[in-house]
Amino acid sequence: xxxxxxxxxxxxxxxxxxxxxxxxxxxxxxxxxxxxxxxxxxxxxxxxxxxxxxxxxxxxxxxxxxxxxxxxxxxxxxxxxxxxxxxxxxxxxxxxxxxxxxxxxxxxxxxxxxxxxxxxxxxxxxxxxxxxxxxxxxxxxxxxxxxxxxxxxxxxxxxxxxxxxxxxxxxxxxxxxxxxxxxxxxxxxxxxxxxxxxxxxxxxxxxxx
Amino acid sequence: xxxxxxxxxxxxxxxxxxxxxxxxxxxxxxxxxxxxxxxxxxxxxxxxxxxxxxxxxxxxxxxxxxxxxxxxxxxxxxxxxxxxxxxxxxxxxxxxxxxxxxxxxxxxxxxxxxxxxxxxxxxxxxxxxxxxxxxxxxxxxxxxxxxxxxxxxxxxxxxxxxxxxxxxxxxxxxxxxxxxxxxxxxxxxxxxxxxxxxxxxxxxxxxxxxxxxxxxxxxxxxxxxxxxxxxxxxxxxxxxxxxxxxxxxxxxxx
Numbered sequence: 001x002x003x004x005x006x007x008x009x010x011x012x013x014x015x016x017x018x019x020x021x022x023x024x025x026x027x028x029x030x031x032x033x034x035x036x037x038x039x040x041x042x043x044x045x046x047x048x049x050x051x052x053x054x055x056x057x058x059x060x061x062x063x064x065x066x067x068x069x070x071x072x073x074x075x076x077x078x079x080x081x082x083x084x085x086x087x088x089x090x091x092x093x094x095x096x097x098x099x100x101x102x103x104x105x106x107x108x109x110x111x112x113x114x115x116x117x118x119x120x121x122x123x124x125x126x127x128x129x130x131x132x133x134x135x136x137x138x139x140x141x142x143x144x145x146x147x148x149x150x151x152x153x154x155x156x157x158x159x160x161x162x163x164x165x166x167x168x169x170x171x172x173x174x175x176x177x178x179x180x181x182x183x184x185x186x187x188x189x190x191x192x193x194x195x196x197x198x199x200x201x202x203x204x205x206x207x208x209x
Numbered sequence: 210x211x212x213x214x215x216x217x218x219x220x221x222x223x224x225x226x227x228x229x230x231x232x233x234x235x236x237x238x239x240x241x242x243x244x245x246x247x248x249x250x251x252x253x254x255x256x257x258x259x260x261x262x263x264x265x266x267x268x269x270x271x272x273x274x275x276x277x278x279x280x281x282x283x284x285x286x287x288x289x290x291x292x293x294x295x296x297x298x299x300x301x302x303x304x305x306x307x308x309x310x311x312x313x314x315x316x317x318x319x320x321x322x323x324x325x326x327x328x329x330x331x332x333x334x335x336x337x338x339x340x341x342x343x344x345x346x347x348x349x350x351x352x353x354x355x356x357x358x359x360x361x362x363x364x365x366x367x368x369x370x371x372x373x374x375x376x377x378x379x380x381x382x383x384x385x386x387x388x389x390x391x392x393x394x395x396x397x398x399x400x401x402x403x404x405x406x407x408x409x410x411x412x413x414x415x416x417x418x419x420x421x422x423x424x425x426x427x428x429x430x431x432x433x434x435x436x437x438x439x440x441x442x443x444x445x446x447x448x449x450x451x452x453x454x455x456x457x458x459x460x461x462x463x
Contacts, residue, residue: 037313039239039356041396042231045430045462046241053244062394065358067315091242092275094313137315200316200359 028058028072030101031084034141035067037093050091054079066137067096075103081110097144109151121150122167125160126176129185131205132156138203142178146170233423233436233456235384235404236365238320238354240308241462243275249460251434255340256452260290264299264340276308278322286332286341291448299332299341306352317357324350324367338376338408346371350380361386375412382406395429402436410445417451418442434458 038044044062047069051057059072073079081098088095100108128139136154139161143152148169154161163175176186183195185207196207231237233251241247247270255262266284273279284299303326310321326348332341350367365382384404390397402423409416423436438454
């Protein structure tokens with residue numbers, strides 16, 4: 001009987017903990033920013049330290065190879081995209097694309113924040129050659145800088161870049177050219193040898209001749 | 210020779226991929242976010258033909274914004290020289306830096322800062338360069354650095370002016386940093402440093418080219434530094450020549 005009571009207590013405790021954890025995550029917005037200039041782990045510390053000025057920040061994660069920075073923040077005191085980007089600047093680094101996933105399901109990105117002319121977006125899947133997480137950051141950044149591109153997501157395994165874009169402003173060829181300009185071959189556009197040679201050693205994918 | 214080549218190859222083989230921390234005897238142009246403080250010390254044990262000097266500064270660095278740094282160095286020194294010995298406060302220093310150029314990329318950054326170092330005559334007049342001269346000096350220079358996930362390079366060039374003395378000098382520094390461990394955040398790194406320091410005191414017609422070999426253990430916001438500095442070229446009075454310097458330090462950012 002004593003054992004059953006202990007087991008029941010543990011199960012109830014775990015259930016309560018899981019529920020509390022789920023609730024705490026439910027009430028938080030998630031922020032993701034791609035940051036340039038993180039040349040060393042100390043730089044990442046400077047970034048984290050600056051964001052700790054936002055009381056209530058949690059789940060901070062920084063990938064120094066890709067510059068991907070993410071954190072969560074209470075949904076009842078939401079931060080704007082501008083606040084997040086300004087804070088990156090104040091830390092001494094350069095923010096690129098940013099995305100906020102609000103607890104209520106709303107998604108705000110640097111693109112949806114006002115740069116697009118057309119809200120009826122086209123979606124395409126493009127083959128872009130690459131190898132690793134650094135390639136992912138580079139490809140997504142290059143595609144994201146094309147005017148009219150709302151989002152860009154590259155899959156390391158399939159090498160497919162999924163892009164949403166405003167077809168009145170850009171097209172697939174322009175996005176492929178942007179990827180090729182930073183050293184990544186696509187189905188339609190081959191990167192120059194110079195751009196390929198400039199890639200980090202770990203990003204030197206096998207070129208299809 | 211074979212041993213040296215092997216060691217160098219091993220070092221470069223391990224170091225080809227990743228990142229590093231702040232240099233030890235050279236300076237850096239990267240500033241760690243506005244509103245942060247760093248407290249550090251870098252004890253130097255300098256052995257010369259004239260005797261031995263131990264120099265222990267407490268350095269307080271503050272960044273009011275992401276591109277401005279102000280610092281105060283309060284040093285204590287103990288010296289046992291041929292002509293004089295004792296201990297006490299050495300020359301205090303006030304430093305200012307302003308970052309005027311920044312170019313960021315994914316996993317890399319290039320920055321340039323203007324730097325001034327004002328040395329106050331709070332030490333005894335024992336003519337120990339950079340430590341205790343008892344005379345005011347003003348240094349003006351530029352620091353530039355490229356920090357990438359593969360390596361770090363920093364350089365500095367400047368002029369140190371001593372209106373009431375003969376230690377006016379042209380100064381140049383060049384440092385290379387190489388990591389030995391995979392990059393990760395929070396940090397856990399072991400870094401190697403290769404640093405060159407060139408000093409030309411034109412009024413005395415002295416010239417020194419020094420080489421420092423350093424190693425650094427770095428955690429999230431604290432580092433432990435060790436370096437040995439040796440002269441490569443030394444055209445100064447024989448009784449003032451440097452034999453070696455040993456640097457031991459730590460820094461903590463909050």
